[in-house]
Amino acid sequence: MNSSExxxxxTLLWLLLTNIAVLLPLHDKITVASLGICGICFVxxxxxxxxxxxxxxxWLVTVLAVASAATLALVSRELGLLNTLINLLIxxxxxxxxxxxxxxxxxxxxxxxxxxxxxxxxxxxxxxNVLLLLPVTAINTLTLVSLFRENCSPATQSWLTIKLLLxxxxxxxxxxxxxxxxxxxxxxxxxxxxxxxxxxxxxxxDISQLTRSSELAFRATFDGAVPKPAxxxxxxxxxxxxxxxxxxxxxxxKTLQSRVNHLLxxxxxxxxxxxxxxxxxxxxxxxxxxxxxxxxxxxNTPGVxxxxxxxxxxxxxxxxxxxxxxxxxxxxPLQEQLSETEYQRNLTLPAQINPRTRALAQQFTLxxxxxxxxxxxxxxxxxxxxxxxxxxxxATGPQxxxxxxxxxxxxxxxxxxxAFTFMARASGLPARLVTGYQGGEFNPEAGYLxxxxxxxxxxxxxxxxxxxxxxxxxxxMIAPQRIMDGFDAMFAPQDSYLANxxxxxxxxxxxxxxxxxxxxxxxxxxxxxxxxxxxxxxQQVLNQLLGEVTATRIALLVLGVMTALFTIIGYSAxxxxxxxxxxxxxxxxxxxxxxxxxxxxxxxxxxxxVDFITLxxxxxxxxxxxxxxxxDLYLQLxxxxxxxxxxxxxxxxxxxQSHKLWLALLRTTPELKERTPQTGTI
Numbered sequence: 001m002n003s004s005e006x007x008x009x010x011t012l013l014w015l016l017l018t019n020i021a022v023l024l025p026l027h028d029k030i031t032v033a034s035l036g037i038c039g040i041c042f043v044x045x046x047x048x049x050x051x052x053x054x055x056x057x058x059w060l061v062t063v064l065a066v067a068s069a070a071t072l073a074l075v076s077r078e079l080g081l082l083n084t085l086i087n088l089l090i091x092x093x094x095x096x097x098x099x100x101x102x103x104x105x106x107x108x109x110x111x112x113x114x115x116x117x118x119x120x121x122x123x124x125x126x127x128x129n130v131l132l133l134l135p136v137t138a139i140n141t142l143t144l145v146s147l148f149r150e151n152c153s154p155a156t157q158s159w160l161t162i163k164l165l166l167x168x169x170x171x172x173x174x175x176x177x178x179x180x181x182x183x184x185x186x187x188x189x190x191x192x193x194x195x196x197x198x199x200x201x202x203x204x205x206d207i208s209q210l211t212r213s214s215e216l217a218f219r220a221t222f223d224g225a226v227p228k229p230a231x232x233x234x235x236x237x238x239x240x241x242x243x244x245x246x247x248x249x250x251x252x253x254k255t256l257q258s259r260v261n262h263l264l265x266x267x268x269x270x271x272x273x274x275x276x277x278x279x280x281x282x283x284x285x286x287x288x289x290x291x292x293x294x295x296x297x298x299x300n301t302p303g304v305x306x307x308x309x310x311x312x313x314x315x316x317x318x319x320x321x322x323x324x325x326x327x328x329x330x331x332x333p334l335q336e337q338l339s340e341t342e343y344q345r346n347l348t349l350p351a352q353i354n355p356r357t358r359a360l361a362q363q364f365t366l367x368x369x370x371x372x373x374x375x376x377x378x379x380x381x382x383x384x385x386x387x388x389x390x391x392x393x394x395a396t397g398p399q400x401x402x403x404x405x406x407x408x409x410x411x412x413x414x415x416x417x418x419a420f421t422f423m424a425r426a427s428g429l430p431a432r433l434v435t436g437y438q439g440g441e442f443n444p445e446a447g448y449l450x451x452x453x454x455x456x457x458x459x460x461x462x463x464x465x466x467x468x469x470x471x472x473x474x475x476x477m478i479a480p481q482r483i484m485d486g487f488d489a490m491f492a493p494q495d496s497y498l499a500n501x502x503x504x505x506x507x508x509x510x511x512x513x514x515x516x517x518x519x520x521x522x523x524x525x526x527x528x529x530x531x532x533x534x535x536x537x538x539q540q541v542l543n544q545l546l547g548e549v550t551a552t553r554i555a556l557l558v559l560g561v562m563t564a565l566f567t568i569i570g571y572s573a574x575x576x577x578x579x580x581x582x583x584x585x586x587x588x589x590x591x592x593x594x595x596x597x598x599x600x601x602x603x604x605x606x607x608x609x610v611d612f613i614t615l616x617x618x619x620x621x622x623x624x625x626x627x628x629x630x631x632d633l634y635l636q637l638x639x640x641x642x643x644x645x646x647x648x649x650x651x652x653x654x655x656x657q658s659h660k661l662w663l664a665l666l667r668t669t670p671e672l673k674e675r676t677p678q679t680g681t682i
Contacts, residue, residue: 007106008150012049014143015106019045019097021136022113025120025129026090031079033071034087037064041094048098061099065092086119106147113140125320127526141165167569174561176533177541178554198236198290198435198456200254203246204393204400204414213453215284217437218292219524221448222279227294229439230483231330233459233471234292234451236436238309244350245400247418247433252341253309257289260305261315267306270296270332277328282321282527289314291324292436292451296332301325310334310469323532333468334461338430346430346463354401354422361426371429371464375472378423382416382477385409389479416474417458424472430463434471438483446521584651585637588658592630595665609634619670626664630657 019042023030030038047053068091076084093112100106117133117140142161149157218234239247256263281292291304291312298306301324303315314322338346364381368374386409393411396403401419404411417433424431438457440449459473476483539549546553593603593612601619603612613631617624633654637647 007100007103008146009049010154011106011143011146011150014139014146015097015100015109016042016045016049018110018113018139018143019094021139022093022116023090025124025132025136026086026116029083029086029123030090031075031083031087034068034090037068037091038094041098044098055101056098058099061095065095068095089116089119103147106143110140110144110147113143125531127523130526138162138165167565170561170565174558177538177545178558180535180538198288200237200239200249201246202239202248202414202433202435202458204396204404204411204418215453217286217451217453217455218281218283219448219450219527220279220281220292220440221528222277224277226442226449227277232294232438232440232449233457233473234294234437234440235297235311235434236290236292238311238432238434238461240309240346240432242349242422242433244353250345253307256307257313260313267298267308267310269298270329272332273329275329275331277330279326279328280323281326282323282524282532283318285320286318289317291322293326293328295328295330296334297326297328299324299326308335321527321531323527323534334470335463336466336468338463343430343463346432347425347428349422349425354399356399356402356406357419357422358426360405361423364423365427371462374427375424375429375462378420379472379474379477382420382474387411387416387478389475389482413458413475416478417460420472420474421460421462424460424462432461432469434459434461443517443521443524445517446524448524450520584655585634588655589634591662592658592665595662599665599670601670609638620665620668623661623664623668626657626661630654630661633657 023038044053044056048055069088072079072084072088072091079087089112093109093116096105096109096112100109114137117137121129121133138161141164142157145157145160145164146152149160152160237249238253239249241248241250277294283291291299291314293299293312296310297312299312304324305313305315307313312324312326314324364374364377368377388410389412390410391412393404393415394408396408401422404415405419421431421433435456435458437451437455438459439455440451442449457475459471459475461469461471463469473483542549542554546557589609596603596616599619601616603615607615609631613627613634617627620627633650636642637650637654642650
């Protein structure tokens with residue numbers, strides 16, 4: 001290996017730190033086997049750095065690579081295609097890491113590191129992850145700098161790294177603004193079909209699990225006034241199939257969802273369109289397809305479908321943050337006409353379950369023949385009886401609803417909505433269960449609603465002639481403050497979504513919440529302006545920059561930015577030189593030289609300031625003293641180490657002395673008759 005290929009110890013040290021920094025953000029993607037191999041490679045490389053072990057032979061690295069690839073191929077079905085490819089790249093990165101011998105090996109590792117950083121950003125695009133990846137990118141770049149500037153100090157290498165990153169910002173902004181937005185190519189099916197949030201199957205204890213989660217579900221920004229808390233019912237899933245234990249989506253809806261890109265389900269717009277509410281929703285990654293909207297809502301966002309059960313459904317699973325536009329018609333009914341199939345499906349109940357609940361429903365039917373009074377009486381039943389709202393209800397037996405209504409009488413939203421929906425069906429009224437979220441935390445600084453997982457809720461919908469599907473929420477009878485004032489008005493954070501967190505008292509404090517809201521606002525603006533920079537917003541920005549957007553103007557914009565960028569890089573690299581303005585000292589000295597040249601005394605080439613001053617005193621003996629003072633001041637300012645105050649004082653004196661001497665030279669003729677030959681320049 002020649003000297004140019006030698007790797008310095010500082011480069012090897014940065015390589016160790018880079019390995020940890022690049023792989024740490026990918027901890028949730030690395031399998032146990034891959035993590036073990038990465039750990040072995042790191043320990044081995046550390047031993048090489050400390051001089052304890054030698055580099056592994058190439059055949060051993062080759063065997064490990066083939067064995068790792070074969071293992072990943074065997075488990076690829078369980079991992080998913082994208083996770084398999086990521087682990088394969090991680091293993092290649094680690095194995096290349098231990099066999100690095102030459103500069104080109106380190107270059108390959110650094111390039112793979114940049115690619116892994118990009119993969120991390122694609123998977124997690126929040127501002128918090130961006131702030132984490134910035135130092136990771138800096139460390140990877142610092143390794144690259146140390147590879148070519150081995151003799152520089154760490155401070156110099158760090159400064160060069162900062163300069164490189166700063167120089168990349170204009171090009172990054174240019175590409176961000178100019179490059180067209182395409183559908184992401186990395187939306188490969190993941191290992192799981194759903195990662196968080198609601199499910200298409202709900203049992204008695206399911207939603208209570210979400211009340212332990214403080215994860216963000218989505219954000220909503222309204223064009224006008226924000227709806228009142230009692231109106232914030234965010235529909236997500238409609239469940240109309242009940243087997244006695246769980247509520248599920250009907251098979252017809254599931255079939256339609258599986259063919260949504262081909263059948264294109266659409267609902268007709270309501271007749272009354274005067275009263276509308278427009279808002280935008282930014283849904284967090286959930287691995288699911290269902291979206292969130294209130295009431296009779298439609299969306300014109302590509303990839304979002306308006307389902308027949310009045311939900312919004314995404315054609316792709318939400319693996320990234322997703323923004324969509326919603327138009328809601330608050331006064332429009334939901335499905336005024338119901339087909340016979342739908343009517344019967346929403347009346348069906350399993351036989352021989354919950355006999356006491358059926359008997360109670362029959363009592364309501366006999367006492368209230370009309371549908372609406374009957375439903376109101378059922379709602380009042382929950383208020384009149386000693387029911388209790390709790391997130392930790394006692395267990396129930398096989399007859400779940402009977403035990404809940406007549407024995408325990410303690411539960412949360414799913415218990416009450418299930419019981420009400422069952423009684424409505426048992427009394428001859430089509431009814432179904434709806435799950436979603438209720439409420440929202442308003443951020444006054446940014447003006448949006450944040451809806452968290454612990455706000456998950458369930459309620460009932462009953463179909464009434466000429467009114468369509470109407471919402472009935474028996475939880476409002478038991479815990480009205482849960483609906484009117486939000487989840488936090490009913491439960492302390494320490495008892496619900498902060499119960500399983502570290503330091504719940506601190507996280508529930510006022511100062512922490514204020515800090516959380518400020519960071520949430522920052523994350524919201526990042527999501528809207530960066531992650532939400534779609535084709536429409538790109539067109540608006542280009543119109544503001546260029547006026548009329550044409551291919552010629554875009555090309556001129558790119559050319560101008562690239563020219564300016566390369567000019568700055570060339571100047572910083574020493575390839576370009578810009579004329580520098582001379583100091584006042586040099587300008588005053590040059591003025592004396594020009595006057596002397598007009599009198600025939602030209603400064604010879606190579607003549608220093610001291611020799612030139614001596615030359616002038618020979619030609620002007622009468623000005624000997626002013627010339628000596630002027631020369632002494634010049635030499636002090638040019639070569640002496642002076643304080644700032646002393647330098648300013650002498651500069652003023654030298655400027656005045658130069659002006660006086662300049663005037664004196666103009667009035668005086670040299671006493672020597674022979675002029676100096678014209679062999680120099682000023």
